[in-house]
Amino acid sequence: MNTGILHARRRLLLSAGAGLLLAVRPHARAATAPRGIEIAMAGTPTGSAVWFRPRGLRLKAGQTVHWVNRDTGNVHTATAYHPDNGKPLRIPRGATPWNSDYLLPGESFAVTFEIPGVYDYFCLPHEHAGMVGRIVVEGPAVPQAPYADTDDRLPAAALAHLPQVADILRDGAID
Numbered sequence: 001m002n003t004g005i006l007h008a009r010r011r012l013l014l015s016a017g018a019g020l021l022l023a024v025r026p027h028a029r030a031a032t033a034p035r036g037i038e039i040a041m042a043g044t045p046t047g048s049a050v051w052f053r054p055r056g057l058r059l060k061a062g063q064t065v066h067w068v069n070r071d072t073g074n075v076h077t078a079t080a081y082h083p084d085n086g087k088p089l090r091i092p093r094g095a096t097p098w099n100s101d102y103l104l105p106g107e108s109f110a111v112t113f114e115i116p117g118v119y120d121y122f123c124l125p126h127e128h129a130g131m132v133g134r135i136v137v138e139g140p141a142v143p144q145a146p147y148a149d150t151d152d153r154l155p156a157a158a159l160a161h162l163p164q165v166a167d168i169l170r171d172g173a174i175d
C-alpha cells in the first residue's frame with residue numbers, strides 16, 4: 001500500500017474541512033485593520049500594563065465592534081463573561097457569547113450587538129491584570145448595576161477596571 005498517497009489525501013481532506021469551518025464562522029478573524037468602531041488591545045512595550053481602549057463603550061443596537069490587537073509584543077483575546085467561556089453570565093440573557101481566541105498583533109475580531117443591555121468581557125491571559133471591558137447597548141431600560149450578584153467571582157483588578165454603566169451612557173466612551 002502506498003501510504004504516501006493516503007497521507008497526502010488525508011491532509012487534503014483535513015485542509016478542506018478547516019476551510020469549511022472558517023467559511024461558516026460568524027465572526028471570522030481578519031488580518032487587516034477594519035473600518036468602523038474599534039476597540040484597541042494595547043499595552044506597554046514590556047507588557048507590564050495591558051488594556052482595552054476604550055474600555056467602556058456605548059452602542060446602538062445593530063452596531064459592530066472590531067477588536068484590533070494594536071500591541072506589538074502581546075497576544076490578547078476579547079472573551080465574553082459567559083458560562084460557555086467558564087465565567088459567570090455578564091451579558092444579556094439570550095445574547096450570543098463570543099471568544100475571539102488569541103489575536104496576534106495586527107489581527108482583529110468583530111461582533112455585532114443586537115440585544116440592548118450590558119456586556120462585560122475580558123482578555124483570557126490578562127483578566128487578572130485588569131484587562132476587561134464593558135459595552136452598553138442602548139435600550140429602554142438598561143440596568144445600572146446588572147451583575148452585582150457575580151462581582152465576587154471576578155478578580156479584584158478586573159472588577160476595578162469595569163466602568164460604571166451611568167458613566168458609559170453619559171460619555172459614550174471611557175478610556
Ligand SMILES: [Cu+2]
Pocket residue numbers: 050075076077123124125126131
Ligand atoms: Cu490581553
